[in-house]
Amino acid sequence: MGEHLSRREFIKKSAGAAIGLGTLLPSWFQAFAQEERATTLVQVKGPVVAAVRKAVDLLGGMSAFVQKDQRVLLKPNASFGSPPEWGATTSAQVVKTVAEMCLEVGARKVIIFDHPLQSPAICLKQTRLKEACSDLDGVTVVLSDRQRFFEQVTVPDGSALSQVEVAKEVLKADVIINLPTAKSHSATGVSLGMKNLMGLIWDRGHFHQATDLHQAIAELSTVIRPNLTLVDATRALVTGGPRGPGKILDLNAIVAGLDPVAVDAHVIQMTPWQNRSLTGKQVAHISAAHDLGLGKIDLEQVQLTEVELG
Amino acid sequence: MKAQTIRAVIQGLFLLFFLLLFALTKFPLGSPIPVELLLRLDPLAAAISFLAGRTVVPRMLLSLGLLGVTIFLGRFFCGYVCPLGTTIDISDRFLCSKKLARLKIKNIPRLPKYYLLAFLLLLGLLGRSLLWPFDPLVAFTRSLTALLHPTVVFLSNLGLDVFRPLAERWEMDALANAGFLQSSYASWIIPVVSLAVILGLGLLGRRFWCRALCPLGALLALAARLSPLKRVVWPHLCTHCHLCRERCPTGAIGEDEEKTAFGECIACRTCVSVCPHHAVAFRLRKMGSREDLNWDRRRFILASLVGVAAFSLSRIKFQPLFTPRRRIRPPGAVPEPLFLARCLRCGQCMKVCLTNGLQPATDQAGFAGIWTPVLVPRQGPCERHCNLCGQVCPTQAIRCLNLEEKGYVRIGLAQVDQDRCLEWGYGRTCLVCDEVCPYGAIFVGKSNEQDQGRRGPVVDPQICVGCGVCEHHCPVLGEAAIRVSVEWEDRLREGSYITPGKVRARERILKGENSTPR
Numbered sequence: 001m002g003e004h005l006s007r008r009e010f011i012k013k014s015a016g017a018a019i020g021l022g023t024l025l026p027s028w029f030q031a032f033a034q035e036e037r038a039t040t041l042v043q044v045k046g047p048v049v050a051a052v053r054k055a056v057d058l059l060g061g062m063s064a065f066v067q068k069d070q071r072v073l074l075k076p077n078a079s080f081g082s083p084p085e086w087g088a089t090t091s092a093q094v095v096k097t098v099a100e101m102c103l104e105v106g107a108r109k110v111i112i113f114d115h116p117l118q119s120p121a122i123c124l125k126q127t128r129l130k131e132a133c134s135d136l137d138g139v140t141v142v143l144s145d146r147q148r149f150f151e152q153v154t155v156p157d158g159s160a161l162s163q164v165e166v167a168k169e170v171l172k173a174d175v176i177i178n179l180p181t182a183k184s185h186s187a188t189g190v191s192l193g194m195k196n197l198m199g200l201i202w203d204r205g206h207f208h209q210a211t212d213l214h215q216a217i218a219e220l221s222t223v224i225r226p227n228l229t230l231v232d233a234t235r236a237l238v239t240g241g242p243r244g245p246g247k248i249l250d251l252n253a254i255v256a257g258l259d260p261v262a263v264d265a266h267v268i269q270m271t272p273w274q275n276r277s278l279t280g281k282q283v284a285h286i287s288a289a290h291d292l293g294l295g296k297i298d299l300e301q302v303q304l305t306e307v308e309l310g
Numbered sequence: 311m312k313a314q315t316i317r318a319v320i321q322g323l324f325l326l327f328f329l330l331l332f333a334l335t336k337f338p339l340g341s342p343i344p345v346e347l348l349l350r351l352d353p354l355a356a357a358i359s360f361l362a363g364r365t366v367v368p369r370m371l372l373s374l375g376l377l378g379v380t381i382f383l384g385r386f387f388c389g390y391v392c393p394l395g396t397t398i399d400i401s402d403r404f405l406c407s408k409k410l411a412r413l414k415i416k417n418i419p420r421l422p423k424y425y426l427l428a429f430l431l432l433l434g435l436l437g438r439s440l441l442w443p444f445d446p447l448v449a450f451t452r453s454l455t456a457l458l459h460p461t462v463v464f465l466s467n468l469g470l471d472v473f474r475p476l477a478e479r480w481e482m483d484a485l486a487n488a489g490f491l492q493s494s495y496a497s498w499i500i501p502v503v504s505l506a507v508i509l510g511l512g513l514l515g516r517r518f519w520c521r522a523l524c525p526l527g528a529l530l531a532l533a534a535r536l537s538p539l540k541r542v543v544w545p546h547l548c549t550h551c552h553l554c555r556e557r558c559p560t561g562a563i564g565e566d567e568e569k570t571a572f573g574e575c576i577a578c579r580t581c582v583s584v585c586p587h588h589a590v591a592f593r594l595r596k597m598g599s600r601e602d603l604n605w606d607r608r609r610f611i612l613a614s615l616v617g618v619a620a621f622s623l624s625r626i627k628f629q630p631l632f633t634p635r636r637r638i639r640p641p642g643a644v645p646e647p648l649f650l651a652r653c654l655r656c657g658q659c660m661k662v663c664l665t666n667g668l669q670p671a672t673d674q675a676g677f678a679g680i681w682t683p684v685l686v687p688r689q690g691p692c693e694r695h696c697n698l699c700g701q702v703c704p705t706q707a708i709r710c711l712n713l714e715e716k717g718y719v720r721i722g723l724a725q726v727d728q729d730r731c732l733e734w735g736y737g738r739t740c741l742v743c744d745e746v747c748p749y750g751a752i753f754v755g756k757s758n759e760q761d762q763g764r765r766g767p768v769v770d771p772q773i774c775v776g777c778g779v780c781e782h783h784c785p786v787l788g789e790a791a792i793r794v795s796v797e798w799e800d801r802l803r804e805g806s807y808i809t810p811g812k813v814r815a816r817e818r819i820l821k822g823e824n825s826t827p828r
Contacts, residue, residue, distance in 0.1 A: 071481075081695050082748070109481055117746050117783065119664045121337055122695050140483035148471075149487060169487075186754065187741040205785030208740040209732060245750050245819060 041257040046309025052097040055256040068106035073173035078114040081122035086244035087237035090181040092132035150202035160215035165202035178226035182233040184241030192264040193229040214284035230256040261295025313579035321396040349704035354526040359705040361434035362651035385534040389576030394446040401509040423528035425613035432617035442655035455657030456498040531573030543568040547589035554581035638685040641719035642700040642709035645801040652707035655681040659699035665690025687778025694748040722776030722794040730791035733766030743780035750819040772815035
């Protein structure tokens, strides 16, 4: 019964299996690791530059996100010409540190992009983005207010959105890193990672006028998928958002993760917003994103690493 | 080098210089030389705005310098400096073809410009400024703003678009994403027509506008008559060949070549260089041989009477009740009557406006206010961190305020049209107005319970300054559902716009007391 396996055959087959396993295993591990990272959040408190670096390092370092020679899009919130201390915009130091880290791992180009609500010249001046990043080689700050820099894309299975004009830079980028600031928002409760992506589209009025705003924000996250979300919660604008002036809380924290829903859900419960304690489920657009399967809203399922730098 | 060449070079340099100053009239204002220099040199604009406004504007006193230099050197400004004069010289070259020659008239009248000057000064004395169609420097600046600027922006963007594919390919990202806000201005037809008329008059003769009509030219001519630097002709050398008279661009040389109309002479020295016998020179003389103007006293009286008539007409209320709800003036604009007296309608404030929201008035400010600046928030709002309109205003019809004080000037009040509002009227999630308000003047209000607890944006009139950012961003198509109107506008002739009440209201907002949870 059964053929005897000759030695030669045995060696051949086991070698084949070993090679097969050897090639498959790492990818399996990698997949596992990806899964692992997706549900991992890091929260680092401390001096801002060190905190940003530590947060990214805890997620596997920038080289886990940016490969050599890639084109990276950073999306800070630079939408308002409010002074930085109002907390309406991502602090220039955070943006600059992330840009530097991208360059360190060999990014070819780093584009810092927003579609501001105010004159680009004013936003550049007030946020101090330009002066912070002007000496970095390969980094370009683009605050765009012309429609020709946006391109229509379809939203697959969108119920609130069927089409949306997104920045061409989004389509050109290999890697997208979302750099929101933590703030309250009059219409959507909070403005964190997913709400920040509204700065990558042209026609925001459409979201308000012609469709359900919360569902549209969630569906936008199915089209624009940041590889990393890093929230500047160094100073949170907890009332009077998104533009301020309002109450500022020095949370002194950087929160980062791969799961856009989990990041937002975590930042929400760090402090009350507009004097109300909230969870991710109570914020319509975050809850809608969860329902679309974009990430975990239940923080029980998320592994949080908290670090406090001395 | 020939005198004509030297003059052309100097003219070209001045034209470029003024174009450069115009290009620098933008945010941020980095020019070491005041960008409004050209208009500050204008003694006519100074005289009319002082007379009509009954006040002296210190920054316009610079024009006394031009008047002073003219008293010593003659009407050199018209020949060498005036950018409209240079433009006319250029356009005249195109209008001198043989076909068009039959349109030329022999004797270009000199006197109408003096009558026009008298008319304008008299109106000014009566408190009215009707300078804007006639002042050459104002007309020039206005044309640059309304015609040249949008054209240049369009062409620059076109150029960038052409190179964009290459820039994208080579990953020149700054260039690939470069572009300029396409400015455009309402009632651009007015500068088109006025420029066409001024240049078109060249069909009747070279520099027709300058010789016959320009009221600034007339004022400078009066000063130039006092000049000791004069054209003199050595009678023993002159052969009366008429060459100088034929070539004189302003017709300043009389039938008798030895006589000069010193008011007309622009010291271009063409006569010196064309004279084959070296009979002409410019010398310091107490008295050259002067050709007198044939002042017609009756015409002067007539011009003055026309001025009085125009004033009387302006007092008659032809217009039925005028309620200027949308006449939103830029922050720092002095009270309306003084504003109308001072505003030159030069368009500098519109050029410098960061958002292109400052527009020439069509009907918003009534007939007397045509081409004065009004804010059109749908086009562009008043940017909180910009105060340039007052800084570039030559006559200070818009006061020069620092950024902090400018932030306290109420130029109007935003009002919500609840029926059209997406929140109030349709129960949608919007609140964009609240989101964008730079002053935190909008909060979420609730209606009473019989109304099924509707809610939506409410404006706090203590905080709102009417900057129009809400109106600009309101996503309702067509007319916005939140609009700025002129109520509550602050118009101070002098003194501070910052009042304790306003400061207290702002402090309330900073404490976060107006943000209603949602």
